[in-house]
Amino acid sequence: MTLSTTDTLAKPGAPAGPGKFRSLLRAMRYLWTRKIIFLAVMILFLIGTIAFISLSVMLGFAVNSLSRSTDPGALLQVVMVMIGLALVAFITYYLGFRLFAGVTQSALFQLRQDLFEHTQELSLRFFDRQPIGELMSRVTNDIDVVTAFFQQPLGTLIMGIFMLMTTLVAMFLLDYRLATIASIAIPLLVGLVCLLARVAGPAFALLQERLADLNGLMEETIAGEKTIIAFRQQDQVSGKQAEVSEAARDTGSRAQILSLVMNPLTILVTNINVALVALTGSIMIIHGTLSIGVLTTFLSLTMLFILPLVTIFANYNFILSASVSAGRIFSIMDEQPDVIDRPGAVELKPVQGHVVFRDVNFSYVPGRQVLKHNSFEALPGQMIGLCGPTGAGKSTIINILTRYYDIDSGVIEIDGQDIYSVTQSSLRKQIGVVLQDPFLFSDTVMNNLKYGREGATDEECIAAAKDANCDEFINRLPDGYHTLLTDGGSNLSQGQRQLLTIARAMVANIRILILDEATSNVDTRTERNIQAAIRKLQAGRTSFVIAHRLSTIRPAQQILVINNGEIVERGTHDEMMKKSGFYYDLYMSQFKGRIAEIIPV
Ligand SMILES: Nc1ncnc2c1ncn2[C@@H]1O[C@H](COP(=O)(O)OP(=O)(O)O)[C@@H](O)[C@H]1O
Ligand SMILES: [Mg+2]
Numbered sequence: 001m002t003l004s005t006t007d008t009l010a011k012p013g014a015p016a017g018p019g020k021f022r023s024l025l026r027a028m029r030y031l032w033t034r035k036i037i038f039l040a041v042m043i044l045f046l047i048g049t050i051a052f053i054s055l056s057v058m059l060g061f062a063v064n065s066l067s068r069s070t071d072p073g074a075l076l077q078v079v080m081v082m083i084g085l086a087l088v089a090f091i092t093y094y095l096g097f098r099l100f101a102g103v104t105q106s107a108l109f110q111l112r113q114d115l116f117e118h119t120q121e122l123s124l125r126f127f128d129r130q131p132i133g134e135l136m137s138r139v140t141n142d143i144d145v146v147t148a149f150f151q152q153p154l155g156t157l158i159m160g161i162f163m164l165m166t167t168l169v170a171m172f173l174l175d176y177r178l179a180t181i182a183s184i185a186i187p188l189l190v191g192l193v194c195l196l197a198r199v200a201g202p203a204f205a206l207l208q209e210r211l212a213d214l215n216g217l218m219e220e221t222i223a224g225e226k227t228i229i230a231f232r233q234q235d236q237v238s239g240k241q242a243e244v245s246e247a248a249r250d251t252g253s254r255a256q257i258l259s260l261v262m263n264p265l266t267i268l269v270t271n272i273n274v275a276l277v278a279l280t281g282s283i284m285i286i287h288g289t290l291s292i293g294v295l296t297t298f299l300s301l302t303m304l305f306i307l308p309l310v311t312i313f314a315n316y317n318f319i320l321s322a323s324v325s326a327g328r329i330f331s332i333m334d335e336q337p338d339v340i341d342r343p344g345a346v347e348l349k350p351v352q353g354h355v356v357f358r359d360v361n362f363s364y365v366p367g368r369q370v371l372k373h374n375s376f377e378a379l380p381g382q383m384i385g386l387c388g389p390t391g392a393g394k395s396t397i398i399n400i401l402t403r404y405y406d407i408d409s410g411v412i413e414i415d416g417q418d419i420y421s422v423t424q425s426s427l428r429k430q431i432g433v434v435l436q437d438p439f440l441f442s443d444t445v446m447n448n449l450k451y452g453r454e455g456a457t458d459e460e461c462i463a464a465a466k467d468a469n470c471d472e473f474i475n476r477l478p479d480g481y482h483t484l485l486t487d488g489g490s491n492l493s494q495g496q497r498q499l500l501t502i503a504r505a506m507v508a509n510i511r512i513l514i515l516d517e518a519t520s521n522v523d524t525r526t527e528r529n530i531q532a533a534i535r536k537l538q539a540g541r542t543s544f545v546i547a548h549r550l551s552t553i554r555p556a557q558q559i560l561v562i563n564n565g566e567i568v569e570r571g572t573h574d575e576m577m578k579k580s581g582f583y584y585d586l587y588m589s590q591f592k593g594r595i596a597e598i599i600p601v
Helices: 018-068 071-122 123-126 132-151 152-176 175-182 185-223 225-230 233-258 262-286 292-314 314-333 393-400 424-427 445-450 458-467 471-476 494-508 526-538 573-579 583-597
Strands: 357-364 368-377 383-387 409-416 433-434 512-516 544-545 558-563 567-569
Touching: 018 071, 018 132, 018 152, 018 292, 018 314, 071 132, 123 292, 132 152, 132 314, 152 175, 152 233, 152 292, 175 292, 185 225, 185 262, 185 292, 185 314, 225 233, 225 409, 233 314, 233 471, 262 292, 262 314, 292 314, 292 424, 292 445, 292 494, 292 526, 314 458, 314 494, 357 393, 368 393, 368 558, 368 567, 383 393, 383 458, 393 526, 393 544, 424 433, 433 494, 445 458, 445 494, 458 471, 458 526, 512 526, 558 573, 558 583, 567 573, 567 583
Parallel strands: 383 544, 383 558, 433 512, 512 544
Antiparallel strands: 357 368, 357 409, 558 567
C-alpha cells in the first residue's frame, strides 16, 4: 500500500522554514495557464510603473527649470508631459488589472478543477482517514482563502514588486549615493516583516484553525439538527458553539492587534527615511554636488518605494493564510490513489457472474487483518447469502470484490478473469450495489434512474421502475418522473428511496448484484415490498445478499457464515440447520427473539 502519511491534512501550525510560501508560489504557477495574457499583464504593469516613476523624475525637472528661469513655457511643457505620463500609467494599469482578473479566474478555475478531479480518483482508504464533513469544510474553506487572495491582494502585490524594483533602479541611475541612503530603510522594513512573520504569523494560523473548527461545528450542527432536537441537546450545542466562537474571537483580536501595530511602525520608519534623504540631499546641494530637482525626485521616490512594502505588510496575514490553505489543497492533490489500474489492465469482458475467492486475506490498516483465508465460489445466477455478527467482515468482502480496497493476498476472479488484471471502471460497471443507506443524487427521479447505465432510455427506466414497484409512487409525486429529489431524496420515505436504488440497479442491467443490509432500515410491510422487487432483480443474476434477518437469505443456494473475518460455516439453510452449528445458534437466537416479540413472557 502506498499511503504517505496518516495526517494528510496537516494542521496549520506555524509553517516553518523557507518553504513557508512554496505552496503559494505553486498555486501562483496556475497563473501561467494563460501564458500570453499573463505576459501581456506583466508588460502593461512594467510600462505603467515606468510611467509612474517618470512622473517623479519630471517633478525634478519642473523644479530645476523653475529654479533656473521663470519661463512659463518650459514649465507648461513639463506639465504636459507629466499629464501624458499620468494618462499612460492610468491606461496601462487599468488594462493590466482588467486582463489580470481574467488570468486569476482561469487559474482558480483550473485549480478547483484539478482538486475536484483528483478527489474523484482517490481511493476510499483516503476518505476513511478523515471525516468527510471536515474534509469538505476544509477544502471549501481553503479554496475560498486562496480565491480571496488571488482576487484581491495578488494583483496589487505583483504591481508593488514591479514598483519597488523600478524605483530602486531609477534611484541608482539618478544618484547612487543618495540611493544608498534611501535603501537603508529596506533592511529595516524587511526586519519588521520578519518580526511580524514570527509573532503574528502563528496567531493568524491559529485563527484559521479556530475558524475551521467553528465552520466544522456549524456544519455538523445544521446537518444533525434532527438528532439534536430529538435528544433535546440544543442548549448543550449552543454552549459548545459559543465556546468555539469565543476562542476564535480571542485569537482573532490577538492576531489583528499584532498586525495593526505594524502600521504605525512602518510609517515611522518611512518618515525617518525621508528625513535622512532630505538631510543628506540638502548637504549635497550646499556642497554643489546635487541639484534641487534630483532631491525633489528622490523625496518623492522614497515615499513611493515604501508603498509596496506597506502593501506587503498590510496583506501579510492574507499571504500567510493563503499559503497555508494552498499547502493543504496541494497535500490533497499530492495524495496518490492507492487503488490504481495495473499497467496493461484490460476491460473486463461481459461476464456471466461466476465469482471465485481463493485464500483471500485483507486488512484496512496494516497489521490488523480483517479477512482471513476466505475462499468460496458463486456460480452464475446463484444467490449467496452472507451472515454473521456485526463487524464480522461481511461488508468488507463486498468492498474488496468491487475493488474499493486492494487485498493483501489471494485471488479474486470473475468468469476466470483476475479482477486485478482489469480496469476498475470496467469491473464496477458490471457489479450493481444496493446499500443499507440508499444514496440518491439531488436530481430528477429519471436522472437518478439513468445513473444506473449511460445511455439508458426513458422507456427502460420506466420499465425498471415498474418492476421495482416504484412506478406507482413516482406517478404520485408532483412532477412524476421529473420531480426533483431534494437533498439526496429527503422528500421520499426510506423505503421509497430503497426501491429507487433497486430500480436503478435494474437499469444498470448487470450480472452481479450486491445487496448489503438493503432491508434493514424499513418496516416489515415495506420490507416485503422491497423483497419482492429484489427477487425480480435477482432473477438470472449472481447475487450476494448480506442480511441481518436470516429469513431474508433463507432461499440462498449457498450461505456463508462469517465470524471474525473467517468463513466458519457454509451450506444451504436446511443443511446447516441439521448441523446444529454456528448458523443454527444464530438462527435460533433470532427465532426466539421473534417469538418473544409475539408472545411476551
Ligand atoms: N474503512 C475501515 N477502516 C478500518 N477498519 C474498518 C473499516 N471498515 C470496517 N472496518 C473494520 O473491519 C471489520 C469488519 O467490518 P465490516 O465488514 O463492515 O463488518 P460487517 O460484517 O458488520 O459488515 C470491523 O472490525 C470494522 O471495524
Ligand atoms: Mg456491514
